[in-house]
Amino acid sequence: MNFSPKRKTSNITMLIAAFVIVSLILWNTNSFFKKFKEEERLKMEIWATAQLELIQSSIDQELGNLTLKVLGNNTSTPMILMNEEGSYKTHNISEDKVTDSIYIRKKIEQFKSENEPIQIIQEDELLETLYYGNSEVLNKLKYYPLALLLIIFLFGAVIFFFFRTNRASEQNKLWAGMAKETAHQIGTPLTSLLGWNELLKSEDINPEVTQEIAKDIDRLQTITERFSKIGSIPELREHDIVAETKKAYEYLKQRSSKLVHFSFSSNMEEAYVLMNPPLYNWSIENLVKNGIDAMKGKGNIAIQIEKKGQNIHILVSDTGHGIPKSDFQNIFNPGVTSKQRGWGLGLSLVKRIVEEYHKGKIKVFSSSKEGTIMQISLRAIEK
Incomplete structure (x- = not known):
């Protein structure tokens, strides 16, 4: 600052x-x-x-x-x-x-x-x-001077936290406003792209081309929906977390470098939690992209889902350079990043989506020079 x-x-x-x-x-x-x-x-x-x-x-x-x-x-x-x-x-x-x-x-x-x-x-x-x-x-x-100093200290602490909270609230409103405005601005060219894609379908063009364009348009619509939800309370419904995670996994696998090897595993066929799919998928994508950046575009990305007790754990691992133990908590703070280019908002956004919106937990499960494992934990719905 x-x-x-x-x-x-x-x-x-x-x-x-x-x-x-x-x-x-x-x-x-x-x-x-x-x-x-x-x-x-x-x-x-x-x-x-x-x-x-x-x-x-x-x-x-x-x-x-x-x-x-x-x-x-x-x-x-x-x-x-x-x-x-x-x-x-x-x-x-x-x-x-x-x-x-x-x-x-x-x-x-x-x-x-x-x-x-x-x-x-x-x-x-x-x-x-x-x-x-x-x-x-x-x-x-x-003992009066000590009591006086304590009162002054407490008074100063109250003022400090008041202004700090007020400032954080203003920043959150600013980011939410910017996100909603971004979603609004993307909407106009997105509508135009839909029209152009329909026009291309009527021409003598390889159908695979228009299908891929349609997929990317759907992707842009998903991104627009994500940005429009920032600052609002998202609607949570029952969804199969295995299917939603696999959907995000397949999308990232198809659009990542061939030098990145993906793997997916789950110890159950399906598991239901209360979630908002666009925001949850955004969290998985941010974790995977962070892992790819840590590996400098070359290595292994693994997503594993397992159930322990009443919780569903989603583990995203990479073979990057690792995170110092002293930074396990700091990396979730806004502005903290190891990249030369970046705003350091990815993990902060993931933490907000997981903990504030979905009432779950996210943490660095383990990290060393051989790689990092991030863990998301959500409450399972018993069927």
């Missing part, structure tokens, strides 16, 4: 703007987080001072009430207050964990990693050490 320089510049500008906006949001969030953490530190230092005042002023009842009020205001920050003897008190920690010494030690290590402990000292004597962790609000704020 080619983009104009103007569009490239626009895309780069949008990417830079998005990067700048995200960077500013993250920087602002980080600054707010640091500021909030400093406020919590200050609150803990005030609480430690109140704890010291409580120790010093046990006689002064009025000061004690004020101190207790300060101490009681903290209801969110988890804390562990430990003295020199190893005795401890907890605040805002689950009561069922208070007596678990192992849990308390782990919590102290966690708090030390989150915040520097505050020592409560009186006259150069260490009385207690306050270990405190991040409050619930601060923990939530810590």
